[in-house]
Amino acid sequence: MEQEERRLGTDLAPVIAQLVKERRPSLFLFGATSMGRDLAPAVAAYCDTGCAADLCDLARDDAGNFLQIAPAFGGRMMATVITPLMRPVIATVRPGVFEQRNSHPAGGDVETVRLNHYRARARILKETTPPPCEIGLSSAKVVVAGGAGVRDDTGWEMIKLLARRLNGAVGATRSAVDEGRVPQEAMIGSSGRSIRPDLYIAIGISGDIHHMTGVREAGLIVAVNIDASAPIFSQADYGIVGDYHTILPAWLQALQTEQC
Amino acid sequence: MRSLNMVVCVKAVPDPKRKWDTLVDPKTHTLVRKVTDQIINPLDRSALFAAVDIKRQYGGRITVLSMGPATVTANLKEALASGADRAFLLCDQHLAGSDTLATSYALGLAVKKTSPDFGLILCGASSLDGGTAQVGPQLAVQLGLTCISNVLSVEIEESLIVARTAMEHSYLKVEALMPLLLTVTSNISRPRPPTLPDIVNARGKNVQLLSAEDIGAQVEKTGVSGSPTRTVNLFIPDTRRKAVLINESPSQAVEILMENLAKSGKQLT
Numbered sequence: 030m031e032q033e034e035r036r037l038g039t040d041l042a043p044v045i046a047q048l049v050k051e052r053r054p055s056l057f058l059f060g061a062t063s064m065g066r067d068l069a070p071a072v073a074a075y076c077d078t079g080c081a082a083d084l085c086d087l088a089r090d091d092a093g094n095f096l097q098i099a100p101a102f103g104g105r106m107m108a109t110v111i112t113p114l115m116r117p118v119i120a121t122v123r124p125g126v127f128e129q130r131n132s133h134p135a136g137g138d139v140e141t142v143r144l145n146h147y148r149a150r151a152r153i154l155k156e157t158t159p160p161p162c163e164i165g166l167s168s169a170k171v172v173v174a175g176g177a178g179v180r181d182d183t184g185w186e187m188i189k190l191l192a193r194r195l196n197g198a199v200g201a202t203r204s205a206v207d208e209g210r211v212p213q214e215a216m217i218g219s220s221g222r223s224i225r226p227d228l229y230i231a232i233g234i235s236g237d238i239h240h241m242t243g244v245r246e247a248g249l250i251v252a253v254n255i256d257a258s259a260p261i262f263s264q265a266d267y268g269i270v271g272d273y274h275t276i277l278p279a280w281l282q283a284l285q286t287e288q289c
Numbered sequence: 290m291r292s293l294n295m296v297v298c299v300k301a302v303p304d305p306k307r308k309w310d311t312l313v314d315p316k317t318h319t320l321v322r323k324v325t326d327q328i329i330n331p332l333d334r335s336a337l338f339a340a341v342d343i344k345r346q347y348g349g350r351i352t353v354l355s356m357g358p359a360t361v362t363a364n365l366k367e368a369l370a371s372g373a374d375r376a377f378l379l380c381d382q383h384l385a386g387s388d389t390l391a392t393s394y395a396l397g398l399a400v401k402k403t404s405p406d407f408g409l410i411l412c413g414a415s416s417l418d419g420g421t422a423q424v425g426p427q428l429a430v431q432l433g434l435t436c437i438s439n440v441l442s443v444e445i446e447e448s449l450i451v452a453r454t455a456m457e458h459s460y461l462k463v464e465a466l467m468p469l470l471l472t473v474t475s476n477i478s479r480p481r482p483p484t485l486p487d488i489v490n491a492r493g494k495n496v497q498l499l500s501a502e503d504i505g506a507q508v509e510k511t512g513v514s515g516s517p518t519r520t521v522n523l524f525i526p527d528t529r530r531k532a533v534l535i536n537e538s539p540s541q542a543v544e545i546l547m548e549n550l551a552k553s554g555k556q557l558t
Contacts, residue, residue, distance in 0.1 A: 037463065039429050039436040063456040067438050070423035074390060074430035079517030082421035101523065102418055103305065109522035150435035151465035154451070158459040214458075228550065241528045249553055250530060251546065266531045267549060269542045279539040283547060 035156075038067025040149040046075035047145060054117045056095060058087075061121035073119045079112035081120040085223070085245075095120075104219020104239040125167050125223040126246065166215060171197030172226045172247075174217060176240070177204040178233025178254060179273065185210055187277040188232055194284045200224070202240045217243040232273050236261025253277075293349030293445075293467075295340045296404050298396055298412045298428065299333035299368060301361040305417055329364050331475070332413025334371075338478035339443070340411050341372040347445055350374045352404050356384055356395055362496045370483035370491040377403050381501040383512050389423040391515035396424070397431030398504040408448070408467040414439050414474055425472035434470045437463050441476040 049057065049072060057072070059065035061083045073080035081097035085107065088096040094111040095118045101108040112118040166172065173192040179185060192199045201211040203218060217224055218240040225246035232253050234240060241264050244250065252265035253276050262268040269276055304326050329337070340351045353368040355361050356379040365376040379399050387395065400407060410432070415422035422438070429436035437452045441460075444451045448467045453460060455474060483491070501511055509515060533549070535542045 037435060037437065039426050039434075042426075042430065063439060066422050067426045067436060070389065070421070071426045071430050071436070073517075074393065074427040077390075077517070079388065079390065080421075080423060080427075081518060082423055096521075097518075099421075101420065102303075103420065105525070106523055107526045108520050109524075110518050110520050112518050115517040151437060151463050153461055153463050155462040156456075156459050157462075238526070238528070242526060245526065245528055249550065251550075262534060263532050264528045264530055266533065267546055268532065268534050269546065270534065270536065271539060271542065275539040276543065279543040280546075283540070283543050287547075 035153050036149045037151045037153070038064050038069075039071045040147070040151055042068055042071035042075055044144045044147045045072045048142065049076050049117060057117040057119045059119070059121045061123045065121045069119050069121045076117070076119075078115035078117060078119060079110075081110040081112070081118075084120050084122045085126045085242075087120070087122070099123075100219050100242060104242045123223050125225060128225070166198045166200055166217075166222060166224055169198035169224075170227045171195040171230070172200045172217075172224060172228070172244075173197055173230045173232065174200035174202070174215075174234060175205050175210065175232045176202040176234030177208075178235065178256075179205065179210070180233075184233065184273055184277070187273070187281065190281060191230070191277060191284075194281065195228075197226070197228075200229075202234055202237070219243060231261055231265065232277070234261055235259045236264050293343065293347050293409065294352070294404055294407045295343065295349055295409045295411060296352045296354055296400050296407050297333070297337045297340050297368075297373065298410065298424070299337065299353055299355045299364070300330045300413075300416050301327040301355065301357050301364045302330045302417045304328045327360065327364060329368065330413050330416045330418075331480075332415060332473065334413070334480045335475050335478050336411040336413050336471075336473045337368055337371060337373065338480045339473055340409075342478055343409070343443070343445065344372070349408070352377065352407075354396060354399055354403065355379065356387070356392060356399075358385075359498075362498075365496040366491070367483065369494045369496070370488045371480075372487070373494075375403070375494070376496045377499050378496055379499050379501075379504065381499075381511075383501045383506070383508055386513040386516065387511065388516035388518045389419070389421055389427055390517055391511055393424050393427035393431050394510050394515060395501070395504065395506055396428050398506055399499060400428075400432060402499070402504045408469075409450070410434070410468075410470040412470070412472045414472040422472070425470060429470040432468075432470070434468055435465055436470045436472065437465060438472040440471045440473045443471065443477070 059069040070080045084099050086098040097110040097120050173188050175188045200217045201215045206216045219242050223243045227248040229244045229247035229250045250265040252261040252268040255272050257270045307326050351373045353373040353376040369376050412425045426436045439455045440452045442453045451464045535545050
């Protein structure tokens with residue numbers, strides 16, 4: 030879509046719904062972006078069909094139902110939703126939960142469709158984009174994140190330094206974001222981002238399900254926490270029970286030695 | 290400007306301070322609702338107070354609308370004490386088990402019935418329990434409106450609304466004419482508990498109950514029959530992992546950790 034044609038999801042929906050009625054797909058997926066999360070349910074409403082939001086997984090059962098798995102209760106639980114009768118099955122898919130493939134194995138055509146003219150009731154006057162973070166959280170292979178347990182500036186300095194040394198990005202839990210330690214974009218969890226780095230290092234993070242659900246697909250999870258009973262330890266591959274004030278300097282030192 | 294009639298849609302949700310996994314009926318995968326456990330969805334409360342702020346500045350009338358069991362009356366009484374002028378509860382067996390499409394269908398009819406001359410509908414961007422953020426856009430479709438979502442702030446000039454909204458990586462400034470539907474974020478207002486004078490003033494206001502018949506709903510479009518989606522399972526995700534604990538001095542622990550990470554074969558540094 031051209032820049033000057035930027036529209037709100039609910040303005041665009043009737044035209045997309047028209048396309049759906051012409052082409053009759055069985056499944057129509059949208060990214061769960063701000064636009065997608067308005068557009069998809071609105072299209073579903075015009076087409077009188079079901080819409081599931083923010084899928085973390087999609088599968089099919091023996092009966093041919095699309096099993097749409099999405100977070101519920103703030104990410105504390107997962108719900109499996111089906112759309113047994115109506116078609117298309119419409120859903121928005123959470124960014125970052127599926128692996129992005131760089132090569133396209135088999136067929137499929139990209140078709141350009143001319144949309145009919147439609148009346149846009151809302152006008153976008155201006156868009157402001159704050160400057161992006163240094164290393165994109167969604168593409169980083171290594172992420173070092175801090176939680177409520179990181180209580181001082183030194184801790185956060187070391188986290189940022191460790192991330193730099195490992196060529197990674199910095200992430201955080203909701204409490205750290207609320208405290209203003211890191212920007213909103215760094216928040217990982219059910220109300221923040223889902224990421225799938227090769228290595229996720231959690232410093233002073235208790236392991237609350239809202240947060241951990243955002244890193245379910247991480248390759249390896251390492252946890253450092255002073256509290257041996259923190260739930261994160263059962264959700265990590267490796268855990269060090271200890272104070273980040275001693276662990277992080279040791280780690281940074283070891284990396285320095287390695288690089289020499 | 291003509292008097293601004295606003296409808297605020299609110300949902301009663303389980304209090305997040307309670308243990309939610311014990312509130313789910315394992316057979317129907319729906320909530321076991323108890324009145325003491327329910328609060329007004331926080332973002333809907335933000336919407337209500339946004340309406341109160343708008344009313345203070347521009348005048349108008351606030352109608353609060355909800356759908357749920359009779360226990361939600363208590364939550365709507367709180368809404369009346371917080372500044373709503375009228376409150377309606379869509380309370381009917383036929384409406385139970387509605388997904389977002391069936392919910393927006395019923396709410397749409399209720400808006401037409403109770404507030405045909407509305408200028409603005411306000412909803413919270415999403416609910417704590419379902420969290421789909423779909424009722425706003427779908428209700429807009431039911432009523433032939435456009436929906437501006439994730440609104441951080443609004444300005445009103447005659448019948449023109451200018452809203453500042455949050456997208457995932459940017460902010461938008463959007464304008465549209467009323468009638469209009471807005472879904473709001475917590476930035477829009479500062480909810481506060483009702484004061485004693487507020488509560489006393491609200492004494493004369495009652496929550497009015499509406500049935501599916503009252504709003505002229507076609508039964509097949511409501512409740513489970515009117516819901517194209519169905520929840521067939523609700524589970525706590527299993528995020529357990531290997532859980533190897535390294536119990537050494539800091540420098541030893543780091544050494545062991547780095548050895549293990551190197552062995553994992555991933556190019557990490």
